Amino acid sequence: MSEKNASGILSVTIEKVRQLVDVSTIVGEPMKLSEDITVIPVSKVTYGFAAGGSDFPSKNGKELFGGAGGAGITINPVAFLVLKDGEVTLKHITANDNAAERLVNMVPDVIDKVSGTVSKLKNDKSAAAK
Secondary structure (H helix, E strand, O other): OOOOOHHHHHHHHHHHHHHHOOHHHHEOOOEEOOOOEEEEEEEEEEEEEEEEEEEEOOOOOOOEEEEEEEEEEEEEEEEEEEEEOOEEEEEEOOOOOOHHHHHHHHHHHHHHHHHHHHHHHHHHHHHHHO
16 A cells, blocks of 8 residues: 555554554453363563655656655563453563563463362362262
């Protein structure tokens, strides 16, 4: 899409950033781990954009315009919302660690907790059925 002035380039750039970053980028899709446990990822989105242009004189009397725009986006996971038995807790990923590494390191603990909860629920249901 070409625009004829700096304002147009800036408008197009901002619209493209809006298309890339929506609410589901910041608060992710819920992941249902069991009947009672749902995990929702939360991310920090940082973005920046720039645009500019200039009119150039020409010999034939037509006004010429040259311009460009660009944007950059960074998405970092920062926390998880955990919904369990009607309660919501927030599990932070510390900023001191590499977020991706911290996330990978959290997976075994989350799986152990979920497995323990599922086992407990099965045992409770079995005991109640007897």
